[in-house]
Amino acid sequence: MRPRPAAGRILGRRDDEYAAFLLRDGDGSALGALPAAGDALVARSEDVRALAARYQFASRLVVTGRGYAYPTAREGALKLMETCYLSAQAFSGADLLHGPLAMVTSQVPVLAVAPDGVGGQSMGEVLQRLHAVGAHVLTIGGAQAIAASSAGLQLPAGIDEAVSPLLEILPLQQLALHLAITRGENPDIPRGLSKITKTL
Numbered sequence: 383m384r385p386r387p388a389a390g391r392i393l394g395r396r397d398d399e400y401a402a403f404l405l406r407d408g409d410g411s412a413l414g415a416l417p418a419a420g421d422a423l424v425a426r427s428e429d430v431r432a433l434a435a436r437y438q439f440a441s442r443l444v445v446t447g448r449g450y451a452y453p454t455a456r457e458g459a460l461k462l463m464e465t466c467y468l469s470a471q472a473f474s475g476a477d478l479l480h481g482p483l484a485m486v487t488s489q490v491p492v493l494a495v496a497p498d499g500v501g502g503q504s505m506g507e508v509l510q511r512l513h514a515v516g517a518h519v520l521t522i523g524g525a526q527a528i529a530a531s532s533a534g535l536q537l538p539a540g541i542d543e544a545v546s547p548l549l550e551i552l553p554l555q556q557l558a559l560h561l562a563i564t565r566g567e568n569p570d571i572p573r574g575l576s577k578i579t580k581t582l
Contacts (some may be wrong), residue, residue, distance in 0.1 A: 412542035417547065419538040423552045426535065427560075430553055433520060433533060434560035437491055442469035444486055445493045446478050446508060447550075449501020449520045451523075456549045458493060458554030465562040465569040475508040482503065488516040492558075495550050496527035499543030 422433070432524035437443065452474045459472035473482050475494075486492060492512055496505035502523050509530040512519050521531035528534030535553050537546065562569035 392422050393415060399419070412545050415538070416545060418494070419541060419549055420552060422538055422555075426553070427556055429535060430556040431560040431564075433535065434564055436520075436560055437519075438564045440468060440491055442471070443465055443491045443493060444482070445470055445472045445495070445554075446475050446505075447472075447495035447501070448475040448504045448508075449499070450543050450547050451495040451497055451501050451505075451550060454550040454554065455493070455495050457499055457551055458495070458558070461558035462561065464572045464575055465558045466565055467569060467573075475505045477554065478508060479511060483511060483515065486512060486515055486517045492516065492517045492519045493554070494519055494521040494523070494527065494531065495554075496521050496523035497537050497541070497543055497546040497550060498524040498539065499546065501543060502527055522550055 396506055445455040445462070452472075455474075459470035462468060462470040469573040471482070478486075494505060494509060494512070495511070496502040503526075505523075505527060505550040509519060509521070509527060513530065517532075519531040519533075521527045521534040523534070523537055524539070528536055537549055541549060559569050562572075
């Protein structure tokens with residue numbers, strides 16, 4: 383079997399050029415802060431456990447984010463559905479304002495992923511509209527977004543938004559863990575989850 387070429391070589395770049403290309407003309411230094419930042423977030427597990435207790439009786443919730451944070455919102459919603467068995471719908475912040483906002487009430491909590499950067503800043507209007515309809519909003523993100531929310535967990539500052547999703551998912555995974563346990567479920571053995579799927 384022939385070895386696969388590195389991704390950078392496929393695009394005609396050296397590996398170090400490819401890493402910089404992925405970080406939009408960076409030198410890769412944005413990745414250096416991730417291990418310590420990740421450790422700091424994981425160490426806040428008790429804070430996340432306290433936040434999870436607020437959602438023990440929720441039957442549905444909305445997860446939202448924009449830009450790089452939107453896939454994180456979708457993954458967070460998936461983890462909550464898999465482990466907590468509640469209806470968690472993910473929307474981009476822009477899409478949420480075009481119709482689905484109608485289903486958000488004070489009884490439907492919202493998890494917003496709004497890190498520092500362009501994507502997080504664009505969530506400002508979304509957070510205002512959610513506040514206006516009386517939604518309880520838990521924001522994982524920057525200080526400014528958290529200030530416009532009901533509760534929040536601040537992400538470490540100074541992280542490039544292109545790599546921020548690697549951190550953003552950690553509190554959502556912890557939330558799914560603690561919420562499942564609070565609801566009496568076993569997050570290590572979620573029902574109906576199969577790691578093997580058949581492809582036709």
